[in-house]
Amino acid sequence: MxxxxxxxxxxxxxxxxxxxxxxxxxxxxxxxxxxxxxxxxxxxxxxxxxxxxxxxxxxxxxxxxxxxxxxxxxxxxxLHRVIRVPLIGTIGASEPVPVPEDIGAHYDEDDLIEVMPMLLRGCDPAEVFALRVKGQSMIDAMIREGDIIVFRKQDVAQDGEMVAVWLSERGETTLKYFYNEGDRIRLQPAHPTMPPIYVHPAQCHIQGRVLSVIRINV
Amino acid sequence: MxxxxxxxxxxxxxxxxxxxxxxxxxxxxxxxxxxxxxxxxxxxxxxxxxxxxxxxxxxxxxxxxxxxxxxxxxxxxxLHRVIRVPLIGTIGASEPVPVPEDIGAHYDEDDLIEVMPMLLRGCDPAEVFALRVKGQSMIDAMIREGDIIVFRKQDVAQDGEMVAVWLSERGETTLKYFYNEGDRIRLQPAHPTMPPIYVHPAQCHIQGRVLSVIRINV
DNA sequence: TTTGACTTAGAACGAGAGTTCGCTTACAAT
DNA sequence: ATTGTAAGCGAACTCTCGTTCTAAGTCAAA
Incomplete structure (x- = not known):
């Protein structure tokens, strides 16, 4: 049409x-x-x-x-209303990201967080979920324990996007900027003084793209 | 009745x-x-x-x-509506915090940011304002350039609260956890490996308390 | 049992409110 | 001048929907 x-x-x-x-x-x-x-x-x-x-x-x-x-x-x-996003669990360095299979499913009141639309950055709410950060492992991504990260569920990424990846060889979850360099993936920390790590594409399992971060436990 | x-x-x-x-x-x-x-x-x-x-x-x-x-x-x-908070400027290390005198005043559409009520942590919207972070100087507070910080306007603080302070002797703005140790103020960075700084109470001008941080330019 | 307050059902009334239709006006293109 | 399109008016029509009324059922207190 x-x-x-x-x-x-x-x-x-x-x-x-x-x-x-x-x-x-x-x-x-x-x-x-x-x-x-x-x-x-x-x-x-x-x-x-x-x-x-x-x-x-x-x-x-x-x-x-x-x-x-x-x-x-x-x-x-x-725009003047909040959007309910499922807060489905925690994210830590040593565990895989708990990616939900059906985001549109029914959730308990307690498992929903109300966010302003801007935090979804235009994404369909049905693709969006949130996780609370557990532990200090995300410091190199400038993220603290207790922060809430809003993700879009996806398993591919464009260069420069910040993604949550499961590094199957290391048994480790990390948040990094994604750069596909052909034979290898460069994962760049948000902290400017930290060096990147390089992984084989087969070892790099993208769990979701970071849309926004909320810190309320200041 | x-x-x-x-x-x-x-x-x-x-x-x-x-x-x-x-x-x-x-x-x-x-x-x-x-x-x-x-x-x-x-x-x-x-x-x-x-x-x-x-x-x-x-x-x-x-x-x-x-x-x-x-x-x-x-x-x-x-509860399901957003609250408009004035986004009145930027915060950087080398400038004083631009604290608004009358938060309830009229603002242009562009100078308002809509946030979910949780980010105000129960504070009266008339006391709350927001600033965008300029420069890399807040890294020790785990805050990046472009982050938006929601403040409550206040000039005193309780121990353990994160505040924006203007250090008049150094000519410097910083975000730290506040601890009053009687003859001196201890200002503790959020980053766990960074050392605190100590200042004389007369040099420590509290501009506002940090309520929450929003990061959307991931 | 009687009483009375509370709750439910059904129906009807009438104002509220969306829709449609015929007619007119304005204006630019042919 | 003619045509076509967009925009406006007023009235009528029909359905929606809040309100009210009567009657009956429930249940605890007297």
Whole structure:
């Protein structure tokens, strides 16, 4: 399906969006079409309906047909909410990373951590999980015991990405920047004065990419 | 006004609350009374209406009369929202910390960062601000360039708290654990192998307490 | 048993609210 | 001038949905 050419929003449409943001902020449920009429000075519900459909088409809005107040802001509303990420265990040097098989599964309340969307860096929440750091082994990655690391589950990586890898020959988990040098993998610590290590590609099992780090036990 | 005696919620009322949480999570607008009927197996809208009024009376719910979907959860809603914290500048070794005088003032959209409530560690948002780390000088605090540090504005500290201090004699800002040893202040780096420094209390100007650290430029 | 408070069901009412349709206006392209 | 498209208005229609009313069932206290 071809993407529709992005027309700039009309003044009415901007006013509708603005009002919806304010209304939802205040009431915590969406306005009716007639609410929008009154707030924007538009005389006819059909005009609002018309412009709402435009906004849906522009991807800024979602509607539930035939439902009162069946309006959702697409863009901004999500940004003001937290996202629940499963905190599935710990990560330490001497154990493999506990990668979840189905991230979308049901978790207990206690095993979920609420993070702001920025920490997911645009990734699908269904691919994201978090681990708490155990032990002092991640110091060369500038990560402390107790830090929470947000990962995207993946088993390949691009050069320069920080990944959690299981080094099967050493029986060791580590966090390093990943560089594929063809016949070998260079794993570069985050700490500027630490030297890289080199491993054979067959020994380097990528468990996930580091998206962000949270430190609350300062 | 005397507070009504707190009766325990009935199973129906618990089911209604649970369903409302799930529904709002999923649809981002509240359910109708008939939605609740279907979800909970209650046969009559009047029964739902009856129990909704009970929940309002118990302070768990708000209703807007005569409005479709005019329901709001009272308690939990805020917990799932982000808090905007002013990101007012950078912190580096060679400059004083730019402490804001009025945190509650108006900030531009770009100067606000949205964080989950946990990062404030219970502090009043009006006391909290954030700074981005510039330069490599915070490595001994296990903090990298680009990290965002969330502070509570305060000029005194308890032992063991991590604080940002301006050392007036050295002309230097640093992040250390604070220990008051009477005639001197011991400032302990986060990195376990680094030695502490000792300063005279008069030279040690506390700028704020570190609440949390966010690293998104991994 | 009787009483009364609490809870449930069912139905009906009426206002709330989304949708559709015909008609008009504005404006640029042909 | 004509055509076509986008935008607006007003009214009517129909379904949604909150509210209210009556009646009945439950259960503990008197």
């Amino acid at each position: 071809a993407k529709a050419k992005q027309k700039p929003l009309t003044e009415k449409q901007k006013a509708i969006l603005k009002f919806m943001q304010d209304f939802i902020e205040q009431h915590r449920f969406p306005p009716t079409i007639r609410d929008i009429c009154n707030a924007t000075g538009i005389k006819s519900t059909s005009v609002v309906n018309y412009n709402l459909n435009k906004l849906v088409n522009a991807g800024l809005l979602q509607r539930s047909q035939r439902k009162s107040r069946g309006l959702r802001l697409k863009d901004r509303a999500d | 005397a507070k009504a005696k707190q009766k325990p919620l009935t199973e129906k009322q618990k089911a209604i609350l649970k369903f409302m949480q799930d529904f709002i999570e999923q649809h981002r607008f509240p359910p109708t009374i008939r939605d609740i009927c279907n979800a909970t197996g209650i046969k009559s809208t009047s029964v739902v209406n009856y129990n909704l009024n009970k929940l309002v009376n118990a302070g768990l719910l708000q209703r807007s009369q005569r409005k479709s979907r005019g329901l709001r959860l009272k308690d939990r809603a805020d």
